[in-house]
Amino acid sequence: MKQLNIFMPLVAGLTTLSFNAIALDVRAELDRDSRLYTLSWHAEKPVSIVASGELNSSTSIVVGEQLGNTIKTIEWQAPKQDRYTFTFTEQDGEQAVTRSRLLNLEGGRNFRDLGGYETREGKTVKWGKLYRSGALHNLKAQDYALLEELAIQTVVDFRGNSERDNEQTQWQAGDINHMTWDYQLEFDGAAFKEMIMAGRVSEQDMEHAMASMYPGLLNQQKPHYKAMFAELASNDTPLLFHCTAGKDRTGVAAALILHALGVEKEVIMADYVLSEQILRPEDLMGKQDASKEQDPAMAMFARLPKPAIGALMGTRESYLNAAFDEMIAQSGSIDAFIREELGVSDAQIQQLKTNLLY
Template sequence: MRNLKFASALGALALLAAGVATSLPVDARAPAQAAPAHPRLLPLEGGQNFRDLGGYRTRNGKTVRWGVLYRSGAMNALTANDYAYLDRIGVRTVCDFRSTAERDAAPVRWPGGQTPTIFADDYVLDMGGMDFRAAASWSAEDAKRKMAALYPHLLDQFNGQYRRMFAQLLAGNVPLAFNCSAGKDRTGVAAALILTALDVPRETAIADYLLSNRYFDPKKAMASDPSTAAWTKLPPAVVNAFMGVDRAYIEAVFKVIDTHPGGARAYLRDRLGLGDAELKQLRARYTA
């Protein structure tokens, strides 16, 4: 297989060309659909894995507030109706975790007068030493092991962006949406960190992460980036391992958090600046 350029590699993992199998398993422990008044997946024509983090129960019996915390994939395919919907629900801040190349390839053009405050960094994605030139010979298990090994690197590379996201939450600049390309990897880690900070049980956070197997649409993503045709050269099972989510991926993140001296609470304090006062403030704002 010819040498591929992966300046925006996590986006490319998710944006796959036609002809690749797209059937992904849905974990049986995934949380049930919310009541109609609070849809988990937002009713957007061009949305990609755009969902509300509300409704999850915390350890002390409170509930994450609906309508203030949104996780999403790339927003470049949103329609005029979608922008009007997001304007009605008051999206105020967007944290876009995509790389420079990803944003250049799939720019988001908010209508005049409706643009939220957008935070994004210019960078080249670090794939943690993963070499895709040999990917055609990988098995699905090889791909899963490599993805699980990659996830801890996301905690390091995006630490500054995750800190900034929490700073916006502490400042009350919500509703806030955070996204990457597929809304499953960088975004999945961010959502797990938020739910952990809000004292949502670990299994619930993992179940939310696994919902990307239900709500991420690779065909829709592919349509926004035709440059990913080279991915059709990979075995379908390998492609599915890359474009889906697996419990082992997010558990690799939680292992880093749990083995930090002092555990999860100390990780939030030391790596994200969330001490007892900040956690108390977040939980007061975003749970009820």
């Protein structure tokens, strides 16, 4: 059954990150647990809201009609799993269209659409062209039914060999160009183990350790980021890039793409830290099962205090800033890093903007 709840939120509690920057401001968010959509808007006149899905785009669902003309929020329970587009229409006919950033996938891990972000030039990143995610091994049949409608043509997998072996992707949403690399992730587990054994397990210590890891992560992923940009510039079809958690290697990749498209740094950072709001420790560590032997590294991390686990599994601004600082140290600016270290020409940047912005 569909559920519709209407309430008035505090204006100070709203974020403009997902709003369309026009007179009719709208936002759609999906709660990963309840599968409730929260729809928000700011309009001068009453609005009506219609939802349409990817699986049955010919059918529209009226979510609400002639709803209040001040900032309002409603909660809506979708009748079935789908990727919904929400059209808000003001009384005078003005319209705004938006989607939830998080996809409604039962087996998804931090699976998000990068569409809807505005650039400094007043353009907008197209919905349905760029997706970011964590590992795909838990996707269900109904998830793949939805993904097939998204027509993803390329999957860029930043994971190393052992990661791909441990959580194998069994793609079932059409033929794809599956980009992988023969390498092992360089991770200084000894440094983390030494820190934990020495008792330095505060949230601040873990934040410092994570930020210190990002320059090395950036450098190891350079050839992979370079190949991803080349694919984006040469192909105007939907692309998904992912790693294991969908937050570190994937987070830097998303930041690089959004920067190349001209998105402001504060918006890029907001997209990066969003992973911490979506992911939970059990998504990566798994739920404890007394009958099974736990991975030693995960067992070690599981014994950390909760604030330290939060920093380990999180996406703090200092982490991405450490990657940005490394880019600037190497090339003088992020733009120069993209050109010189990732081999993306000015012509390719323009092609990216043509392909991915409207």
